[in-house]
Amino acid sequence: MLKYSNHMAFKDLREYIEFMKKKGKLIEVDDEVSVDLEIAEITRKATYAHLPPLLFKRVKNYENWKIVSNIFYSIESLYEIFGTNKLESISEGFLSNLSNMPITFFDKIKSLREILGLGKVMPKAKSPSFKEEKNLDLTKIPAIKTWPKDAGRYLTFSITITKDPETDVHNLSVYRVQILNEKEAIIHWQAFKRGALTAKKYLEKGISKIPIAVVTGVDPAIAFTAASPVPHGIDKYMFAGILRGEGIDVAELDNQLLVPSHSEVVLTGYVDLNDMRLEGPFGDHMGYYTPADYYPVFKLERVYIREDPIFHVTSVGKPPLEDAWIGKAVERIFLPFAKMLVPELIDMNLPEYGLFTGIGIFSIKKYYPGQAKRVMMALWGTGQLSLLKIIIVVDQDIDVHDINQVIYAIAANVDPKRDVWVIENALTDSLDPSVPFPPLGSKLGIDATRKFKEEMGKEWPEEVRSDEVVAKKADQILNKIIKRYQTS
Known part of the structure; x- marks a missing residue:
């Protein structure tokens, strides 16, 4: 039970x-x-x-x-x-x-x-x-x-x-x-x-x-x-x-x-x-x-x-008003349902300034080339998420709730010609003022994941990582410096 x-x-x-x-x-x-x-x-x-x-x-x-x-x-x-x-x-x-x-x-x-x-x-x-x-x-x-x-x-x-x-x-x-x-x-x-x-x-x-x-x-x-x-x-x-x-x-x-x-x-x-x-x-x-x-x-x-x-009663207008916080709660409560439909999904963020159906940011565990676009198609076929105007997909190590991390992923991982996807004549939010003939408009998908060789024609470059021994010593020294600075 x-x-x-x-x-x-x-x-x-x-x-x-x-x-x-x-x-x-x-x-x-x-x-x-x-x-x-x-x-x-x-x-x-x-x-x-x-x-x-x-x-x-x-x-x-x-x-x-x-x-x-x-x-x-x-x-x-x-x-x-x-x-x-x-x-x-x-x-x-x-x-x-x-x-x-x-x-x-x-x-x-x-x-x-x-x-x-x-x-x-x-x-x-x-x-x-x-x-x-x-x-x-x-x-x-x-x-x-x-x-x-x-x-x-x-x-x-x-x-x-x-x-x-x-x-x-x-x-x-x-x-x-x-x-x-x-x-x-x-x-x-x-x-x-x-x-x-x-x-x-x-x-x-x-x-x-x-x-x-x-x-x-x-x-x-x-x-x-x-x-x-x-x-x-x-x-x-x-x-x-x-x-x-x-x-x-x-x-x-x-x-x-x-x-x-x-x-x-x-x-x-x-x-x-x-x-x-x-x-x-x-x-x-x-x-x-x-x-x-x-x-x-x-x-x-x-x-x-x-x-x-x-x-x-409620009063609506530019965010964040009550509908924004309802949207954030919907994001959390419905995340497990979304994961059931899209198993590789890790987390999602429907930003309060993204007008709930305007922008959605999703992190995935990436296993194969083309996976980000497949996820976009699945999300655009799922309930209220089908109304999302812009979907951004990032890797699982990106915190979707940290907009700066998301911006970094877009800046570092996106080639506009290859990774930006525009879909025309799709169902949109009828209230969107930018849509000329509601409820049909266009959608934008941004694949901000790191790419497999099949996706870009060459190996993805190696990320910089600190030497662990050096990093540990640096942390010890830095902690002493910080303590001295805070007490001075």
Whole structure:
């Protein structure tokens, strides 16, 4: 049976807020603030300053509402949420147990859930903490405006929940949602996102109205999972349970969707694929306004809230903001999955200034010529990594998190004609402002590994190395010099 983290999972957003308050790491803002630009501006400045979460207690024109932001304020925030500073250990434990199971053993059992101990991390039915509120509509929810030229107010960290019509697998994803009026909003799901792919399955069945729920204010581990590139086919509720070490409490709605039982706000209705409207512009994580484009409209049917609700928002813009730290945690947690798909992979770095899908640096154990390009092709065929615009591959002795070491490897090991690879008409991030015809653009691969004879036509030159005896004596003398210098 699998062993999971001993970290106590948070039941809901409120338990997390109380936890941070007891640690002295919650900033309670008593000044009255507006959802129109002010909350977003304060949040961005707080994230840049590495301040902990903010709880806005007086929101102009929205009495009885509180707003929380900056939950993912640094990589430290993810250590607090998951109870470990070695995030890859969460998925390593799961995968090691999975890979050690013999196939013949699988053939003999009736329930994979039982043999893997997944019962503990599967969602569990629990009565909801929220109640229906007939007097609420979309305009009475404290959605925020992030940048001056945004098309309007947006839900910025709400979770859109859909269910695969063929497998019943639930998907939880963070899409920006533009409020139009009391009953309508636009869901910004890009063509390759799980929500849009689920919608296509409904369309193939002749269904154009997709049942969805949009929830706000959940345990941060659930919010993180929703923002993560969990492989297609894996139920995000189960994956969140693996990260938390225990299953999520869920409640079933009238439209047969499961939502977290302790959500602060739940909006239910359907996305009408026959009603496409211009969404945007919106200032996104690239630091530019995304031009307006057509996306489907969400039609609100019911609103549920908790008493004295707490609304979760984020503010995006140039890095490093909250999405950068989510990206760094994704890098660590999903590294074991990437190693399973690319066995020679040693480590990876998705730099916070690389915009998550902009630049990826990967170190490999190199065994044969042409291996770096093979790794690039494998990575470009893997989930969210397929969106990477630039991939740099280095040898295993290069620390991918030390940019200077990476620059050295590029400068010393790369012949541009031989080692730089440009691929045209490939899938890219639709939000990339440099792409003329999204979602198709070009990609760049840089092979910064040392080359085999077959790759460059001659032997790679020998690296300089110190004489060990001389180096040991030099260290002894130098240590004496340093001590004398420090005490003088």
